[in-house]
Amino acid sequence: QASLKSETALNRKTGANIFFFYWNPREDYLTQVFSYVLSNTSTAPAFCDFLLNKMKSIYVMHADDDIKVETQVTVANGRIDMLVRAGQLTFIFEHKIDSGLSDDQLKHYVDSFPHENAAHVYTILITANRFQHTQDADVKLIWADIYEYFAGLKDALGGTDEYLVNQFCHFLLEQNLGPMGPITAESVLGYFPAQELERKLDI
Numbered sequence: 001q002a003s004l005k006s007e008t009a010l011n012r013k014t015g016a017n018i019f020f021f022y023w024n025p026r027e028d029y030l031t032q033v034f035s036y037v038l039s040n041t042s043t044a045p046a047f048c049d050f051l052l053n054k055m056k057s058i059y060v061m062h063a064d065d066d067i068k069v070e071t072q073v074t075v076a077n078g079r080i081d082m083l084v085r086a087g088q089l090t091f092i093f094e095h096k097i098d099s100g101l102s103d104d105q106l107k108h109y110v111d112s113f114p115h116e117n118a119a120h121v122y123t124i125l126i127t128a129n130r131f132q133h134t135q136d137a138d139v140k141l142i143w144a145d146i147y148e149y150f151a152g153l154k155d156a157l158g159g160t161d162e163y164l165v166n167q168f169c170h171f172l173l174e175q176n177l178g179p180m181g182p183i184t185a186e187s188v189l190g191y192f193p194a195q196e197l198e199r200k201l202d203i
Helices: 002-014 027-040 044-054 105-111 143-151 159-174 185-201
Strands: 067-075 078-086 089-095 121-127 139-142
Touching: 027 044, 027 067, 027 078, 027 089, 027 159, 044 067, 044 078, 044 089, 044 139, 078 105, 089 105, 105 121, 121 143, 139 143, 143 159
Parallel strands: 089 121, 121 139
Antiparallel strands: 067 078, 078 089
């Protein structure tokens, strides 16, 4: 995160996407970008409320709730992509782009927190598409949902918050993780020639 901070001013001057500057398609990197935005803007409390609303929880975030975001957290049963502690709540995030879940992956993560009130430990699964939602989670989203949520905040933000959220949304689009556009006749007709070209180029 420190290295991302050091490049922010430079890329604001050049107009380059600060996250695309460090482009890496791996799920771990996307997790770091997501964590950076939550940790360095004022969006985390409202995002936690968004998740709570998704699961119809009666809990409401309080202004004085301390929020801590961690990534790649090693536990007894694996490694959690992102862990968000918000007041009394613990959100366990699992992020996927191309890969699938291992057997009982989310359940194993929850079992790693036996000392905490189970009613306050929630699993959040975010994937590239809904076909990857193969296990139970308290909230199941796709990255396009994350894009639409943060894109909806932009008009209410200003300064650095607005800048970072804009950069995050553009990064998701650049990674083809934003909303899908309509399927047109041109795109269908162009698909098979593109596949043939890819085969000939051996990409």
